[in-house]
Amino acid sequence: MDFKSSDTIPGPRTEDHLPHTAQAAVKIVIVGGFGVGKTTMVGSVSEIRPLTTEETMTQAGIGVDDNYGSDSKTATTVAMDFGRISITDKLVLYLFGTPGQERFWFLWNGLFEGALGAVVLVDTRRLEVSFDVMGRLEERGVPFVVAVNSFPDGPRYPVEELRTALDLAPDIPIMECDVRRRASSKDVLMTLMRFLHSLALSGALI
Numbered sequence: 001m002d003f004k005s006s007d008t009i010p011g012p013r014t015e016d017h018l019p020h021t022a023q024a025a026v027k028i029v030i031v032g033g034f035g036v037g038k039t040t041m042v043g044s045v046s047e048i049r050p051l052t053t054e055e056t057m058t059q060a061g062i063g064v065d066d067n068y069g070s071d072s073k074t075a076t077t078v079a080m081d082f083g084r085i086s087i088t089d090k091l092v093l094y095l096f097g098t099p100g101q102e103r104f105w106f107l108w109n110g111l112f113e114g115a116l117g118a119v120v121l122v123d124t125r126r127l128e129v130s131f132d133v134m135g136r137l138e139e140r141g142v143p144f145v146v147a148v149n150s151f152p153d154g155p156r157y158p159v160e161e162l163r164t165a166l167d168l169a170p171d172i173p174i175m176e177c178d179v180r181r182r183a184s185s186k187d188v189l190m191t192l193m194r195f196l197h198s199l200a201l202s203g204a205l206i
Contacts, residue, residue, distance in 0.1 A: 021089040027114050028192065030081075030097045031137070032121035033129030037149045038097035039081050041121065041179035045186055046083025046095065080111055085189065093189060112137075116205075117196045118144040119188055121179070124154045127165055134166070143205065145195055146174040147188045 030038045043050045081097030096111050112118075118137055122130050130146075137144050148162060157165075163174050173191050178184045199205035 022086070022092050023090040025092045025094055026116045026193075027094050027096065028189065029111055029115045029118045029142070030095060030121065031118055031133050031144075032098075033123065033126055033133065036121040036123045036126075036129075037179040038121055041119075041185045041188075042081040042083040042095050042097045044180055044182045045085050045189065047086060048084050051080075051082040085186070087190070087193060091193075093193075095189075112140050112142055115142055117192050118142050119192055120144050120146045122146055122148045122162075122166070123151060124148060124157060124162070125151065127162075130166060143196060143199055144172070145188065145192045146172065147177045147179075148174065150176055150178050 030041055032038055039052060043052075080099070081095075083095040083097075084092060085095065086092050096115070098111055120130060120133055120137070134144065134146075146162075146166065146168060148159075150156075159174055159176065163170075166174075168174060173195050175188065175191060177188050179188075196205060
């Protein structure tokens with residue numbers, strides 16, 4: 001993501017070990033196309049120093065990687081991003097950000113293993129990228145919510161228009177967010193947890 005500022009704080013924000021009160025840990029994946037803000041989201045919300053596998057972008061990616069809207073981006077995730085956030089004293093989320101370029105999508109299957117749910121980050125400048133992303137989640141049976149990341153130069157549309165454009169089912173939550181902001185990123189994760197809870201109550205989540 002090409003924003004120059006975020007709420008990310010260098011170094012651990014809490015001790016790296018789990019709270020002694022933690023009783024449940026949930027794996028969540030954050031997916032989306034290249035440059036939609038996955039690394040930024042993990043970094044802004046993680047309570048530990050996030051693990052990233054970013055590498056400098058090279059000439060080899062020209063003509064291969066779609067960097068539309070990310071012309072100033074100099075590094076890219078090649079394996080995953082990892083972070084952690086405690087939702088309550090008892091519930092901890094492990095966050096796994098996936099690589100965005102299609103040539104690294106073969107890694108997604110391993111990252112999806114054991115995931116209870118997912119956040120699909122969307123860039124309104126490249127909505128078409130989201131269809132393949134959501135299709136892969138649906139194939140794997142991973143429930144997801146959609147978060148529309150707000151880019152300064154991105155067109156703005158009413159949420160319900162975006163729902164129609166993305167062909168989302170009425171029950172799938174969709175919201176706007178700013179992944180540079182910890183509170184905004186946490187709101188997205190809380191929406192996902194409420195959605196997963198409703199699926200569990202209805203018996204749709206196995």
